[in-house]
Amino acid sequence: MREYSAYTLLRNALTGNRDWKPAWRKPDPKPGYDVIIVGGGGHGLSTAYYLAKEHGITNVAVLEKGYLGSGNVGRNTTAVRSNYLLPENHRFYEHSMDLWENLSHDLNYNVMFSQRGCLNLAHTPGQLDEYVRRGNALRHSGIDSELMTVRQIKRLVPVLDVSGSARFPVIGGVMQWSAGTARHDAVAWGYARGADRRGVDVIENCEVTGFLRDGDRVTGVMTTRGEIRARKVAVAAAGSTGRVMKLAGIEQLPIESQVLQAFVSESLKPVLDTVLTFGMGHFYAAQSDKGGLIYGGALDGYNSYAQRGSLPLVEEVHSEMLALFPGLASVRMLRSWGGLCDMSMDGSPIITTGPLPGMYLNCGWCYGGFKATPASGWCFAWTIARDEPHPLNAAFTLDRFQRGLIIDDKGQGATPNLH
Numbered sequence: 382m383r384e385y386s387a388y389t390l391l392r393n394a395l396t397g398n399r400d401w402k403p404a405w406r407k408p409d410p411k412p413g414y415d416v417i418i419v420g421g422g423g424h425g426l427s428t429a430y431y432l433a434k435e436h437g438i439t440n441v442a443v444l445e446k447g448y449l450g451s452g453n454v455g456r457n458t459t460a461v462r463s464n465y466l467l468p469e470n471h472r473f474y475e476h477s478m479d480l481w482e483n484l485s486h487d488l489n490y491n492v493m494f495s496q497r498g499c500l501n502l503a504h505t506p507g508q509l510d511e512y513v514r515r516g517n518a519l520r521h522s523g524i525d526s527e528l529m530t531v532r533q534i535k536r537l538v539p540v541l542d543v544s545g546s547a548r549f550p551v552i553g554g555v556m557q558w559s560a561g562t563a564r565h566d567a568v569a570w571g572y573a574r575g576a577d578r579r580g581v582d583v584i585e586n587c588e589v590t591g592f593l594r595d596g597d598r599v600t601g602v603m604t605t606r607g608e609i610r611a612r613k614v615a616v617a618a619a620g621s622t623g624r625v626m627k628l629a630g631i632e633q634l635p636i637e638s639q640v641l642q643a644f645v646s647e648s649l650k651p652v653l654d655t656v657l658t659f660g661m662g663h664f665y666a667a668q669s670d671k672g673g674l675i676y677g678g679a680l681d682g683y684n685s686y687a688q689r690g691s692l693p694l695v696e697e698v699h700s701e702m703l704a705l706f707p708g709l710a711s712v713r714m715l716r717s718w719g720g721l722c723d724m725s726m727d728g729s730p731i732i733t734t735g736p737l738p739g740m741y742l743n744c745g746w747c748y749g750g751f752k753a754t755p756a757s758g759w760c761f762a763w764t765i766a767r768d769e770p771h772p773l774n775a776a777f778t779l780d781r782f783q784r785g786l787i788i789d790d791k792g793q794g795a796t797p798n799l800h
């Protein structure tokens with residue numbers, strides 16, 4: 382497969398763009414593989430890529446029930462950051478950040494990673510104290526975090542009303558300058574192309590409908606395109622984890638699937654050059670390169686497997702947006718959509734061997750798994766290849782909930798609505 386470069390771009394431009402080849406093959410499933418990955422989202426594809434690149438395991442199939450990008454990897458609001466409080470999380474997400482920084486070169490695919498920062502606004506002294514604590518924890522681990530004054534915030538986001546008469550006056554904020562955004566579908570396509578180039582079969586329109594078993598051991602999968610055997614079967618099905626694991630007889634997981642919506646406005650001139658989060662409610666926004674504001678808020682708040690949301694949340698998100706930016710009241714919303722979030726009970730992920738022999742599980746990404754895509758795949762590939770976790774994902778076990786070793790970054794307990 383051809384390298385993308387300025388030369389190929391120019392050559393194709395001069396020859397009518399007739400010579401581009403598909404970015405990945407459309408192979409039929411083989412009877413068996415060393416590793417099968419269930420779910421062709423960002424995490425499944427990055428796992429396949431790092432299995433091939435880092436561990437030389439290329440006899441791998443990624444099975445996707447729809448088309449690549451039809452899940453959350455193509456539905457998220459693209460915020461990337463590593464500013465978590467607890468070391469288990471921020472070390473893992475900082476590794477992701479390191480991988481993001483070189484990802485376009487590594488994949489030879491422009492994922493448009495843009496380090497425009499992520500600013501959390503504080504509206505109460507208590508909130509500012511919490512930001513100081515989190516910022517200090519990050520700085521102790523060598524991760525960037527800076528407390529911002531109201532004056533600095535106003536300079537960075539002039540459209541923001543920081544006056545004392547604002548509905549929720551801003552009293553400061555905490556900034557992670559290395560955070561930012563990336564183009565979500567490019568991440569899926571880049572990993573798919575990278576895995577394909579190394580020999581991985583990326584198979585779309587192939588739904589896993591059951592698991593082949595030899596006693597307890599998982600030995601393959603049943604699919605809408607026939608049975609496929611495998612030495613190892615890895616599940617990376619995000620919001621569909623519960624349904625997929627039920628096919629293997631695992632009825633109970635510390636996961637709930639809930640809908641999260643996102644919105645995009647009509648194109649505006651540049652008004653927001655960072656990812657911004659509101660502290661008095663659940664609202665965040667960034668501006669895309671095309672000018673649209675990309676924004677969202679809380680979960681819809683009920684369990685569902687539907688990739689669409691409800692109207693009350695549309696109203697809630699917009700009321701929070703206008704509390705923060707009254708000046709945007711006449712901006713029109715262009716589109717909205719929903720995705721399925723695999724909410725874990727402590728808000729942290731699961732990347733582990735098991736729960737059955739021959740099986741590996743990656744889930745619990747809540748509404749923050751896009752930023753984890755590189756590190757998730759990197760750690761999951763390690764876990765599958767070596768049958769043990771890397772130190773970076775050693776804490777992300779399934780049995781931590783039984784042992785009481787939860788990783789509760791927000792200190793809000795087992796309440797998916799609050800994560």
Ligand SMILES: Cc1cc2nc3c(=O)[nH]c(=O)nc-3n(C[C@H](O)[C@H](O)[C@H](O)COP(=O)(O)OP(=O)(O)OC[C@H]3O[C@@H](n4cnc5c(N)ncnc54)[C@H](O)[C@@H]3O)c2cc1C
Nearest residue numbers: 420422423424446452453454457458460589720750751752
């Ligand atoms: C609206 C919204 C906004 C978000 N914003 C952000 C954000 O700003 N930053 C951030 O970090 N995260 C964000 N997230 C979360 C992030 O998108 C997810 O945590 C992450 O994408 C999940 O991993 P994935 O990419 O592998 O999931 P997916 O892309 O959902 O991949 C799972 C795949 O499994 C497939 N599948 C399911 N069942 C089967 C089966 N039986 N057989 C075969 N395939 C199957 C699905 O079709 C799907 O393609 C957001 C999520 C949503 C919904």
